[in-house]
């Protein structure tokens with residue numbers, strides 16, 4: 001079903017006159033769990049920042065639920081978006097306060113904040129860490145706090161830029177299982193950058209291959225991995241060869 005949440009048209013991003021992203025047209029559908037893969041420097045983080053309205057492109061238009069995003073509407077739309085990065089940029093305070101922050105700045109009532117914080121701490125299995133200082137957490141714990149902070153605002157779309165890449169394998173697997181069930185149960189549209197084929201296969205239902213700032217292929221994850229087109233096979237083909 002065609003139900004685009006974010007639409008890009010004729011997007012160009014340049015840095016110091018070098019073109020780093022060129023997207024003639026792209027649609028992120030509501031409910032899509034999109035993986036972004038591609039070589040280092042392909043423009044994945046730049047595409048994520050463009051979709052998340054963190055960096056305006058030099059050219060092109062972005063629509064959110066069919067409405068053109070302007071300078072004026074951008075802040076309101078950004079409030080409906082959550083971003084979690086590899087480095088979990090937590091605030092210099094307790095886990096509780098970190099998770100509460102998104103609702104505080106949205107002026108939610110204190111009682112609602114308390115209920116919601118406890119709910120999301122429980123979902124991400126970190127209730128026992130509520131009073132702990134955020135700077136005294138392990139990498140896996142910090143990433144759970146990061147995800148609870150992101151999900152508490154009930155984002156329309158969740159952006160994840162390699163959130164698990166620094167975690168050990170069992171921690172990563174557990175966290176992937178938890179975030180997958182949260183995202184599926186809440187039907188949250190998600191964009192997920194990863195270099196890990198296992199993570200992509202397990203978590204995403206669609207996959208876009210980005211090479212040299214261009215989307216070379218975008219479709220159901222299994223289809224893209226099994227039948228890469230000639231452009232994306234330069235990247236995917238290596239994986240398939242390795243795993244065959």
Ligand SMILES: Nc1ncnc2c1ncn2[C@@H]1O[C@H](COP(=O)(O)OP(=O)(O)OP(=O)(O)O)[C@@H](O)[C@H]1O
Pocket residue numbers: 015016020038039040041042043044045046047
């Ligand atoms: N602010 C900037 N100034 C100059 N060049 C930039 C800037 N931001 C990104 N680039 C360049 O744009 C290209 C794309 O970068 P980007 O971080 O989006 O790639 P990526 O696919 O996410 O890479 P990686 O897999 O290594 O994280 C790279 O060549 C990078 O050096």
